[in-house]
Amino acid sequence: MIPKLRRDPTQAEIDEESRRARRLRIVVNLTLDLISQGQLRYDEALELVAAARRVALQLFPEKGGTYDLIYAPKFHRLLRQMYRIQ
Numbered sequence: 001m002i003p004k005l006r007r008d009p010t011q012a013e014i015d016e017e018s019r020r021a022r023r024l025r026i027v028v029n030l031t032l033d034l035i036s037q038g039q040l041r042y043d044e045a046l047e048l049v050a051a052a053r054r055v056a057l058q059l060f061p062e063k064g065g066t067y068d069l070i071y072a073p074k075f076h077r078l079l080r081q082m083y084r085i086q
Contacts, residue, residue, distance in 0.1 A: 020059040027055045028071055035078055042083050049075045 009017075031052045035045045052075070056067045079085060 024056055024059050027052050028074075032074065032078060035075075035082060038082060042079075045079060045082070049079070 031048050034040065034048060040048070052071070053064075053067060056071065057064055060066070
């Protein structure tokens with residue numbers, strides 16, 4: 001069995017991934033901020049959370065599980081707090 005060779009990422013690839021990660025952080029933080037203002041109906045808040053997940057999957061297509069581990073709990077906690085859901 002021949003081992004698969006891995007190459008180091010180029011600086012351009014590193015920069016691109018950093019841009020995508022920064023964009024995702026902005027989307028998540030904006031979504032959290034909008035929900036925490038308390039001006040949205042519950043269904044609107046859910047749609048924002050779903051839109052944030054879609055953006056995450058567009059930026060990082062194979063990282064849905066990572067999103068679910070890192071960001072989904074933050075959204076669920078905030079939704080429970082803001083809308084008093086058990």
